[in-house]
Amino acid sequence: MNLPNKLTILRTVMIPFFILFLYTDWFHGYDKIIAAVIFIAASLTDMLDGKIARKYNLVTNFGKFMDPLADKLLVCSALIALVDLNKIAAWVVIIIIAREFIISGFRLVASDNGVVIAASYWGKFKTTFQMLMIIYLVVDLQFAYANVVGMVLVYVALALTVISLVDYIVKNYKVFLEGSSK
Known part of the structure; x- marks a missing residue:
């Protein structure tokens, strides 16, 4: 190994x-x-x-x-x-996890068609902000604007999650359509 x-x-x-x-x-x-x-x-x-x-x-x-x-x-x-x-609303996590399932499904269809879909910059930004958000929420800092900072990180991570999903679909929808016609 x-x-x-x-x-x-x-x-x-x-x-x-x-x-x-x-x-x-x-x-x-x-x-x-x-x-x-x-x-x-x-x-x-x-x-x-x-x-x-x-x-x-x-x-x-x-x-x-x-x-x-x-x-x-x-x-x-x-x-x-x-x-x-x-520390985070369930609906936010549902959107984030749903995005992962959707992208995994796209990758399965692409793989079935012999196509490898690389991660985009939006996906990398999304991952970075999700990890920053998770670290911040785990550490649970206590200062005057801690909740505001946490909320900003959550909403930026959520926005990047949705943006990266839309970007992924727009760039790769043909793979999905070709896979569904077989």
Whole structure:
């Protein structure tokens, strides 16, 4: 098993630890910081595994399947937990998760037609803001305008989620139409 695949597995293994520290108070207030650090480390493995795989030609079928799945598991787990902890509205998380299902469906159809659809800049911005939002909500800073900052991050991440979905559909709708005519 190559290094990028090991990093992907590591990211998946980190998810339960992230959730555990998010929900516990074993370390008297530091649990949220530990959870945020785990989330940041897991997010960095996402960036790192792809760069290593492409740079050293270590792309595998396992990586093609597992990397996006690990990403979705990490983000969706965090978002669902944050709904449970009343840090983010459920409707926002439903929109974000629905976008992931729609894009995954598009990628399946494209793959069935032998087409690989690369991530767009909008998708990368979306991912960055979602991760910043999650980290901010997990750490739960307390200062005068903390709620406003959190709300801005949530709505920017949500807007980028919708924009990236529309961009993705507009750029790739022909793949979907061609796939549905077979």
